[in-house]
Amino acid sequence: MSSAPGLPVPAGRTGAMVRSDFLQRFLAFGALIVLILFFQVWCVLIGTNFLTFENFVNILVATAVVGIMALGETFVVITGGIDLSVGTVMTISMVMTAVAITSQHLPVPVGILVGILTGGLMGLANGVLIARFRIAPFIATLGILNVARGLSLVITQTRPIYFPNNPEFQSGVMGNLFGLKISGEFGFPNIAIIMFGAALVAAFMLGKTALGRYTFALGSNEEAARLSGVNVANWKMLVYVVCGLFAGLAGVLSAARLGSAQPATGFGYELSAISAVVIGGTSLSGGEGTILGTIIGAFIVYVLTYGLQFVNVAQEWQIVVTGGVLIAAVYIDNLRRRQRV
Amino acid sequence: MTEPLVVMQGILKDFPGVHALVDCRFELLPGEVHALVGENGAGKSTLMKILGGVYKRDAGVITYKGAPVEIPNVANAQRLGISMVHQELNLMNHLTVAQNIFIGREPRAHGIPLVLDEGGLNDLAAALFERLHLRLDPTRRAGSLTVAGQQMVEIAKALSFNSSVLIMDEPTAALTDTEIDELFRIIRELRGQGVGVVHISHRLQELKQISDRITVMRDGRYIDTIGTADAKIEQIISMMVGRTIFEAVPEVPEKTNPEVVLEVRNLNRGSAIRDVSFSVHRGEIVGIAGLVGAGRTEVARAVFGADPIDSGEIFVHGKKVKISGPIDAVHHGIGYLSEDRKRYGLALGLSVETNIVMASLKRFVSRLGIVRSALTRSAAELQVQNLAIKTPSLNQRVRNLSGGTQQKVVVGKWLTADTEILIFDEPTRGIDVGAKSEIYHLLNALAHEGKAIVMISSDLPEILRMSHRVVVMCEGRVTGELTAAEATQEKIMTFATQREAAA
Numbered sequence: 067m068s069s070a071p072g073l074p075v076p077a078g079r080t081g082a083m084v085r086s087d088f089l090q091r092f093l094a095f096g097a098l099i100v101l102i103l104f105f106q107v108w109c110v111l112i113g114t115n116f117l118t119f120e121n122f123v124n125i126l127v128a129t130a131v132v133g134i135m136a137l138g139e140t141f142v143v144i145t146g147g148i149d150l151s152v153g154t155v156m157t158i159s160m161v162m163t164a165v166a167i168t169s170q171h172l173p174v175p176v177g178i179l180v181g182i183l184t185g186g187l188m189g190l191a192n193g194v195l196i197a198r199f200r201i202a203p204f205i206a207t208l209g210i211l212n213v214a215r216g217l218s219l220v221i222t223q224t225r226p227i228y229f230p231n232n233p234e235f236q237s238g239v240m241g242n243l244f245g246l247k248i249s250g251e252f253g254f255p256n257i258a259i260i261m262f263g264a265a266l267v268a269a270f271m272l273g274k275t276a277l278g279r280y281t282f283a284l285g286s287n288e289e290a291a292r293l294s295g296v297n298v299a300n301w302k303m304l305v306y307v308v309c310g311l312f313a314g315l316a317g318v319l320s321a322a323r324l325g326s327a328q329p330a331t332g333f334g335y336e337l338s339a340i341s342a343v344v345i346g347g348t349s350l351s352g353g354e355g356t357i358l359g360t361i362i363g364a365f366i367v368y369v370l371t372y373g374l375q376f377v378n379v380a381q382e383w384q385i386v387v388t389g390g391v392l393i394a395a396v397y398i399d400n401l402r403r404r405q406r407v
Numbered sequence: 408m409t410e411p412l413v414v415m416q417g418i419l420k421d422f423p424g425v426h427a428l429v430d431c432r433f434e435l436l437p438g439e440v441h442a443l444v445g446e447n448g449a450g451k452s453t454l455m456k457i458l459g460g461v462y463k464r465d466a467g468v469i470t471y472k473g474a475p476v477e478i479p480n481v482a483n484a485q486r487l488g489i490s491m492v493h494q495e496l497n498l499m500n501h502l503t504v505a506q507n508i509f510i511g512r513e514p515r516a517h518g519i520p521l522v523l524d525e526g527g528l529n530d531l532a533a534a535l536f537e538r539l540h541l542r543l544d545p546t547r548r549a550g551s552l553t554v555a556g557q558q559m560v561e562i563a564k565a566l567s568f569n570s571s572v573l574i575m576d577e578p579t580a581a582l583t584d585t586e587i588d589e590l591f592r593i594i595r596e597l598r599g600q601g602v603g604v605v606h607i608s609h610r611l612q613e614l615k616q617i618s619d620r621i622t623v624m625r626d627g628r629y630i631d632t633i634g635t636a637d638a639k640i641e642q643i644i645s646m647m648v649g650r651t652i653f654e655a656v657p658e659v660p661e662k663t664n665p666e667v668v669l670e671v672r673n674l675n676r677g678s679a680i681r682d683v684s685f686s687v688h689r690g691e692i693v694g695i696a697g698l699v700g701a702g703r704t705e706v707a708r709a710v711f712g713a714d715p716i717d718s719g720e721i722f723v724h725g726k727k728v729k730i731s732g733p734i735d736a737v738h739h740g741i742g743y744l745s746e747d748r749k750r751y752g753l754a755l756g757l758s759v760e761t762n763i764v765m766a767s768l769k770r771f772v773s774r775l776g777i778v779r780s781a782l783t784r785s786a787a788e789l790q791v792q793n794l795a796i797k798t799p800s801l802n803q804r805v806r807n808l809s810g811g812t813q814q815k816v817v818v819g820k821w822l823t824a825d826t827e828i829l830i831f832d833e834p835t836r837g838i839d840v841g842a843k844s845e846i847y848h849l850l851n852a853l854a855h856e857g858k859a860i861v862m863i864s865s866d867l868p869e870i871l872r873m874s875h876r877v878v879v880m881c882e883g884r885v886t887g888e889l890t891a892a893e894a895t896q897e898k899i900m901t902f903a904t905q906r907e908a909a910a
C-alpha cells in the first residue's frame with residue numbers, strides 16, 4: 067500500500083520531547099543521588115556516617131506514609147486538579163481505624179478496611195463537590211481538609227486513641243520482611259514493602275487501565291474528552307475517590323506506626339505529598355506524570371528531611387527548607403513547560 | 408426518492424440573551440454532501456452541535472432514519488452513527504494518535520473489564536489509516552503533529568465510528584491545497600458508500616467542488632436549500648448577507664512613499680524564522696502571505712518582541728532599535744494585532760474605554776498614580792468616533808461586541824498609543840462578510856494617514872485586494888516578494904509552496 071496517496075506529516079518535535087522526558091526522569095533520580103552524597107559529605111565532615119543500613123531503613127519508614135499519599139495525589143494532579151485534603155483525610159482514616167478496633171472491638175482487618183474506606187468516602191466528597199457542583203479543586207479540597215481535621219478532633223475529643231490490646235497490628239506493619247534481621251535489629255520493613263506494592267498497583271492503574279487513560283485525557287484536554295463521549299464527571303469523581311483510598315491506606319499505616327491515632331497530626335502532610343508529585347515530574351498543568359517519578363520525589367523529600375535532622379539542623383529550618391523545595395519544584399516544572407511551547 | 412437520513416424541523420435554541428436558532432430546518436440524504444453556509448453567528452455550528460449531541464435543543468423535532476430521536480449527549484450521537492469534526496482542534500496532546508482516536512472505546516486486554524490492550528489499540532488505528540490511505544503513526548503523541556496532521560487525526564477519528572452521518576465544521580481552515588484534495592477524496596469515497604456528509608465552510612469556491620446541495624442560514628434562521636449545480640456564488644453570498652454585495656474590487660495601490668518606517672534584516676529564530684528580511688514604507692500595506700505554519704505569525708511576534716530572537720536587526724525610521732520585549736516595541740511605535748483577539752488583544756470582561764487606553768495608560772495617570780478618568784474618556788471617545796466603533800456606550804464590556812467591532816477596539820487601542828507601525832495578524836478572521844469590508848476600509852484609511860502596515864493573511868483574495876506589496880513565506884523563509892501589479896494567486900501559491908529540496 068506504499069503507493070497509496072497519503073498525507074506527508076512533517077516531523078515535529080518528538081525527538082526533543084523524548085530527550086526532555088528522559089532528562090526529566092534522570093534529573094529526579096540524579097537529584098536523589100546528589101542529595102544522598104551531599105549528606106554523606108556533611109556527615110563525614112562532622113565525623114559520622116550517613117550511608118548506614120539503619121538510616122536506609124529509617125528513611126524507608128519515614129517515606130512510606132507520605133509516599134502512599136503521593137501516589138493518589140499523582141492521579142489528581144495529572145487530571146490538572148489538586149487535592150489539599152490528603153493530610154487530614156489520612157488523619158480521619160487513622161482515627162476511624164482506631165475507633166473500629168478499640169471502642170467497637172472489631173477485628174484488626176476490619177479496622178484496616180474501615181480506615182481505607184473512610185479515605186475513599188472523603189475522596190468521594192471531594193469528587194462530588196468538584197465534578198458535580200463544579201467547585202474549584204483548590205477550594206473544595208481545602209474545605210474537606212478542614213472538615214476532616216475538625217471531625218477527627220470531634221470524634222477523639224482531641225485526645226489520642228491508643229490500642230495496647232492489638233500489638234500484632236503495629237508489629238505486622240512495622241516488623242521486618244519475613245522477620246529477617248539484616249543488620250542489628252534492622253531488617254527490610256514491611257511498611258516499605260506495602261508502599262512499593264501500592265506503587266505497583268498505582269502504576270498498573272495509571273498505565274494499563276481505563277481509569278489511567280482517562281486520568282491523562284482529563285488533564286490533557288477535558289473538553290476534548292467530553293466531546294469524545296467520555297463521562298468526564300464520573301471519571302473525575304473516581305480519581306478523587308482513588309486519591310482518598312490511598313490517603314486512607316496511609317492513615318492505617320500511620321496508626322500502626324504510631325501505635326495510636328493522633329488526631330492533631332496530618333495537617334501539612336499534603337504539601338509534602340504534592341512536593342513529591344511535582345518533584346517527580348508530574349506537571350501541575352496536567353496531562354503528564356509517572357508513579358516512578360512520584361516515588362523518587364517522595365524519597366527526595368524524606369532524604370532531605372531526615373538528612374537535615376540527622377546532621378542536627380533545627381526542625382524549624384527543616385520546615386523552611388521543605389517549603390523552598392516545593393517552590394523550586396514548581397518553578398522547574400514551569401521552565402520545563404516553557405521549553406516545550 | 409430516497410428516505411432522508413436526518414430531518415431537523417422547527418429547531419429552536421436560546422442562549423442567555425440570544426436566540427441562537429429560530430425555527431430551523433435541515434435535511435440530509437444518504438450519499439450526499441450537504442454544505443451549510445452562512446456568516447459567522449448565523450447558527451450553523453449551533454445547529455450541527457444539536458445534531459451531534461453537544462447542545463440540547465429547546466424545541467423542535469429530529470428524525471433519524473425515519474424515527475424521531477433524542478440526542479442528549481455526544482456518546483449517544485456516536486451510538487446512533489452521527490459523528491462530528493469540530494471547528495476547534497479537540498485533541499488530547501499528551502496522548503498518542505491511537506489513544507485519541509479510540510478514547511472511550513479502547514479494546515480491553517483479554518476481555519478484562521478495566522484493563523486496556525494497547526497493542527490492539529494501535530493495530531485498530533493502523534488498520535483505520537490503511538483504509539483511509541493516511542500516513543500517520545498511531546503511537547505518536549498528538550501534540551507533536553502539525554496542525555494539518557492533527558486535523559487529519561480528528562477526521563480519522565470521526566470516520567472511525569463508521570457513522571452514517573459525518574458533520575465537518577470548517578475542516579479545511581488549516582489545511583493546504585494538497586491536504587484539502589486528500590480530504591475531498593475521502594469525502595467522495597464516503598459519499599459513494601452512502602454516508603451523509605455535512606460540510607460547514609466559508610470557502611464558497613470549495614463548496615462548488617465538493618457539495619451536492621447547499622443550505623444557507625442567516626441570523627439563526629433557515630433561508631433556503633439549493634442544488635449546488637444551479638447555484639451561483641454571488642447568489643449564495645447575497646442569501647448569506649441578505650443583500651447583494653458587488654464583487655470586491657481591488658483597491659488601487661497608493662503611490663509608495665520613499666520613507667522606510669520599518670526594516671527587518673536577517674531575522675532568525677530556530678527553525679521557525681530563517682533569515683527573514685523585509686521593509687515597510689510610510690503609508691504602505693505590506694501583505695505577508697503563506698500557508699499555515701510558514702512562520703508569518705512568528706515573524707510578527709519576534710518583531711513585536713513577544714518572542715526572543717537568535718539574531719537579526721530591526722530598524723525604525725532608519726535607526727537600529729533593540730526590542731527585547733513588547734514594552735520596547737510599543738515605545739518605538741509598533742503595535743501588534745493578534746489573530747486571536749480574544750486571547751491576546753483584549754480584556755474581554757472590561758469596558759471599551761479601559762481597553763482603548765490599555766496600551767497607553769501611563770499617559771493618563773497623574774503623578775500620584777491615579778487614573779484621570781476625564782482624559783481616558785475623551786481619548787476613548789475620539790477613537791469610537793474616528794473608527795466608527797459600534798458600541799452602545801464606552802462602558803460596554805468588550806465581550807458583548809461583535810467580532811468586527813472588537814477588532815476596531817484593538818485598533819483604537821494602538822492608535823491611542825501613537826503607534827506608527829501596525830502589524831495585523833489575520834485581521835478579518837472570524838469576522839463576517841459585512842464587517843470585513845469595513846475593516847478593509849479602515850486599513851486603507853490608516854495607510855492613507857501615513858501608518859506603515861503589515862498584514863498577515865491566509866486569505867489570498869484579501870492579500871491581493873489590500874497589499875501594495877506582498878511578501879511570501881514558506882517554512883520560515885521569505886521565498887518571494889511581489890508588487891501589487893505583479894501579484895496573482897498563482898504566483899503567490901508558487902512561492903508559498905517553495906519548500907527546500909532537502910527539507
